[in-house]
Amino acid sequence: MDRIYMDNAATTAIAPEALAAMLPCFGQVYGNASSIHSTGRDARKLVEEARRKIADALGAKPGEIYFTSGGSESDNWAIKGAAFANRRKGNHIITSSIEHHAVLHTCQWLEKQGFEVTYLPVDEYGMVRTEDVEKAITDQTILISIMAANNEIGTIQPVAEIGKIAKAHKIIFHCDAVQAVGAVPVNVDSWNVDMLSLSGHKFHGPKGVGALYIRSGVKVEPFLHGGAQERGKRASTENVPGIVGMAAALEKAVNNLEENGIRLTYLRDKLIKGILENIPYTRLNGHPLQRLPGNVNVSILYVEGEALLLRLDLAGIAASSGSACTSGSLDPSHVLLAIGLPHEVAHGSLRLSLSDVNTEEEVDEVLKVLPRIVSTLRSMSPMYDDFLQGKNLTAK
């Protein structure tokens, strides 16, 4: 059997359509999209066509789409740009405790610059409570940043409701939709978002390219200073191949959204059910229903995540874990801790993330291989021995 790639939340394989759209940009269409001559204008045409496609996919206007180098830049720009542009109005930002580090570390940096940040807790499924958002608002609040769907546990947030609250209070609302775009329907108007981040490589586009949607009229400082590209808001010569590939990938993803969603949800639920039923002492992390179609996240007690990933890799299966041992910092995933998991349960977490390239045969193969690996690892785990003898062993 070929290698099985179930780490699509980390990145995806490029779609053939995206690659095909990009290739001419490495050949004939090499111009600088800002040049006045026809070589440049050819590139400009492709960039603007891509902008329109991205705008269509989000229900936005092309003039509201700004190309960036990826999700991290979009998040940094949106949050820092809105914070500094609105500093006179207030210094308070609301976000959640389960955001991606691109948001969390940006907010932590802003705290050092004199801003105040509220990190909202989440419920046991990883869901932000809308009443918490409402309660956290002060007369100093200038920005709310809540993700559309979590990258680790897949929980989909009540974005439209939060958008309504933000709008009622006239507060700028940014949404990190990096995991949601191309996976679930996204509409900037029905969500009431003012800014939205997306990243090409999460939906079978190329890496190193993304976009930030900024609703017209919303005040945001530029982040990259320099040339007048992106209407003076984001300097640097356009990454034409990246932009074109991202747009082609998103167009494909949006065209197949419903069909893929149904198929992936089926595969996801088959994996979840198979794991929970066939491996004792396992639990699902994240919301059972309000979750990304391709996200499976389980905790397998008495095994350690990194050892599990290495064994899976030896069996040809690529996955991911929020275990402390897989993080350079030796801290378990902040998301798993935020949903209330004790360290030892976070330790045995396994994320299998699917995309349209995964098949049911692959799901069946994982369901065959995983229980064997788990029982091997448990047979060498002193924690499991003690558990079977009724003792509770922890490292503390």
Next chain:
Amino acid sequence: MYSEKVMDHFSNPRNVGEIPGANGVGTVGNAKCGDIMRMFLKVENGIIVDVKFKTFGCGAAIATSSMATEMVKGKSLKEALQLTNKAVAEALDGLPPVKMHCSLLAEEAIHAAVEDYLKNHPEEAIDL
């Protein structure tokens, strides 16, 4: 990120399991990452004639447990007490810097098991 030796000891760990009549058992844990290692020794005439381990931990934790058991098998208690995490890591062709603490766990687990044995055989401790 791991050397071939680490991957070899991780995927085919030596001496994994328990020794039913072990006369020295040591369990140590790393409070930070939450990993736990347990060593079982069978000591006869001051020599470690058998050693086994059980580990809950990362790839490096499992590989260093395995390597540490190989390094003390057939050795005297004194030699086992001289085992260092650096020696274990070197025997595995090195570990990534963030994984050095895992080898420390292996050193500590061996030492804890020897000390457990010596607790019950204090007369042998005098000779060390």
